[in-house]
Amino acid sequence: MSPQPRLVLNVDDTEAVRYAKTRTLQRAGYEVIEAGTGADALRLVDEREPSVVLLDVKLPDYSGIEICRIIKRDRPWILVLQVSASFVASADKARGLDSGADSYMAQPAEPEELVAAVRALFRLHDAENALRRLNDELEQRVADRTRELADSNARLQAEILERAKAEAALVQSQKMEAVGQLTGGIAHDFNNLLAAVVGGLSLIQRRSKEQPIVELAGHAMHAAQRGVKLISQLLAFSRTQELEAKPVDVNGLILGMQNLLVQSIGPTVAISTDLDPQAGHVLADANQLELALVNLAINARDAMAGNGRITLSTKVEPQPGSALKWIVVAVEDDGPGMPDAVRERAFDPFFTTKPAGQGTGLGLSQVYGVARQLGGRATIESQEGRGTKVMILLPQAQDFEAPILAAPLKDVPGGNGETVLLIEDDDDVRRVLSDALVELGYQIAVAENGVEAIAIVEGSPVDVVVLDYVMPGMTGAETAKRLKAIRPDLPIVFASGHADTRALADVPGAHRLLRKPFAFDELAQRLREELTRGA
Template identity: 50%
Template sequence: MTNHDNVIILNVDDQDAPRYVKTRDLQERGFTVIEARTGAEALRLIETERPPIVLLDVELPDITGYDVCSFIKKKWPGVMVLMTSSTFTTSIHRTRGLDSGADSYLVQPAEPLELAAAVNAMIRIRQAEDAMRTLNASLEQRIKDRVADLEAANLKLKHEMEQRERAETALVQSQKMEAIGQLTGGLAHDFNNLLTAVVGNLDMIRMRATDPRIARQAEHAFRAAERGSKLTAQLLAFSRTQKLATAPVDLNGLISGMGELVNQTLGAEITVVTELQDGLPHALADANQLELAILNLSINARDAMSGAGTLTISTRLDSSNRQRLVVCVADTGTGMPPEVVARAFDPFFTTKPPGKGTGLGLSQVYGIVRQLGGDVTIDTAVGKGTRISIALPIAHAEAESENAGPSDVSRGSETVLIVDDDPDVREIMSGVLSDLGYRVKDVENGESALKLLSDYRPDLLVLDFGMPGANGADVATSARQLIAGLRILFVSGYSDTSAIERAVGKASLLHKPFRPAEFAAAVRSSLDARRD
């Protein structure tokens, strides 16, 4: 006999004898049976006991079995109903019972085995339905989990793609920058040599000219050549290959001197206003790079104003730190939302359409200012314009005069050997030193210099870093093997300052293009320095 102790069956019948027989037959086969005599009583027991199977007689004293079955199926659809009757036995009655929701219809009296078999069949159906519901619930959960996994995977894939695209963009930009660096590095050497000769000769002409008209013309040409020198420095800074050269800078003078350049760059639709506080001390900065930073900010401001508006460049003493000066570039443009401000200094980040911006402008400004020991802040709101403030440390020395000439530096009588592959540069350097009383020899390459040093003992070797054949560092090593402790002044038109400094160590280094006074001062300083 099968054990059905855990299966409760509700036997509903108002007649005691048939109800007793059905209960007894089921109990003998291991079922737990509870009884009800009316439809209302049956519904109360289902509410409290929740039997899985109801054995329901059609004819009841208060409610018909059909109505009871319909109510059960509406409220407890999981309860299975086996309708029974000894009176309503026709096909019409059986059909009505099944239509009311009954799961099966059994005509009474039925054999005990038939009744048990019918109940067992319903139990199997109930168990199959339960298993199906469990499976469906499991499948639904698995589908939900799978959908969630797919959504997470899609989000991750999308993120890996705001990341892959950014990495690819950064790589392309980095490759462009590397190419620019290599190109400008090579051009800088030749261009700086050319500028050294131009600046040097013009400086000599303007200092020696007795005709005021010639002196004035030389002065104009000299200033143009210096602008060329600044342009080279800015290109090199853009390729990130040249270290900053800090010195005291007159901010008001620098900004005033940029007026023509800024106006030409921004166009006639942009009104440029300057508000320069009088009596400011000098800032410690690299004038060329600071000009580049202000120009970058001005171009960004022009773009934010869609080509028409007012740009204000101002200077003042930092009210929160009296040891700093502030340069502000403000526009009347569209302003920036907080999410853009948060990323404004990120390299390669730009809100401009493709081909309209590299995303390097503000990051370059930030890098320059931080190298100078300053800070950059952004004050902006959508529709309210943008103000970018650059805070720079105050210099504790005055700016050097730009009009210093050879007559302002000390003279000398020492012997100097100049090694440079550019004949015009050699001529300028030799002429400056000869005029100051030095005894000078010059050669065009390192091989010639080393041959000469076998029986010639100069007090100073002026050595170009980049030359055909052996570079300056190699020549210096061989020269010091011939003459221990030989003082050496390197001159270089190359842009990669860090690489040069690694090669020459602690030796003196003068960058091209230089003015005659700067060269003379560097020579004097190298000669006066303690021997290594």
């Protein structure tokens, strides 16, 4: 049985990624069938005999490497293009090609790159079929053999060129990943710097009796908070920011970001709101929702060439077949609108209508991804000459308790002489936190690393620990585990400027986390909670 012409089997366990690749290939004229597991992939290979298999390396039941070996063992004429978003090193590529794969590509890939890679495999498939026919008809078509082999060689040369382009794209992808990791590290360092700045300003506000100084400290604190927001955006770019879905007053969020919108899009664009008073609260990450709305507003400004009106609106809609409701958050402009072909691809990663160098094509795809990650979805309404409306549908928060606002520092109960062990490797942050803890009425013991902290707990009475998460040598999570082994009942409050804190899940009973930079009222409140709980 020979493979069916132009039939591609797309194997990927992530539905959104699988859908995007299928849609791209269908638009290029290929018939595509899908599988979400290795077992389904092998079944479809038996039933449909595709010409090309687009195979994800990481599957829930089998490894893509193993599936490739089985396909190549039983049907060597089927061509396999392995793809991966996780295994992109040279060794990973070599392992994939050694398993029999005909090509290897890192995800995410631009649609044009994916189509070009599949087209190259079909050219290789056609060349192999041509050679097979030549062998079958060798005696009858000796005169044509040289021409056919020359054509085959040309196609193989084209395949070499396509593979070279794919390797260049892989290098670019690795560079972007390195930039993301660098950005995350820089953001962590800036969080530590801001922690010292915010802490020092808090002490000035608390200790100073002169109103002009208090006001100046307040202005500086406002600027520092803007720095905190910038760091949050850097972490979002580096994809290390964890989304925290909490009840958010969506109308209040939109009204509170009016100044930010004016600064972002300029004075030549008018901004208006149409807010449903019944919208209430949505389950969202406030920082990421605000960032998405700002990005949509900037896109709208660019579409209107800097002149026009942007309207931010909210409304309540029922969820079909459910008692729950959607809160629709929309950004609408009166610009030129989108042609149907552009609107259909607007959420596709790397798709952009802007000139080269003026857009990455990731803005709308990030909005779509945030909406999906928060349990909602994103849609677009647009017609040429009638503007564009991008809508983010998020679930309405149900039966939540309004957050209790932290009291000002002077109203938060301080310490009663309890001993706080402060473990912090940054000198500036350690000095500021030490001053704050003394100001709050605590006795302090100080350690610069986990080894010093363990010695203190073994030899001195300690009531509660404030522990930095990221430290050289023994990490915060490792230190906490050692301290818990000595004192299982010892309360631990983590203070972290790092975004990725998944290792805390392995620390028993030590999940109280303060995000740097934090105000001292937060620190005071958290310490009283821990000491009261342990009493």
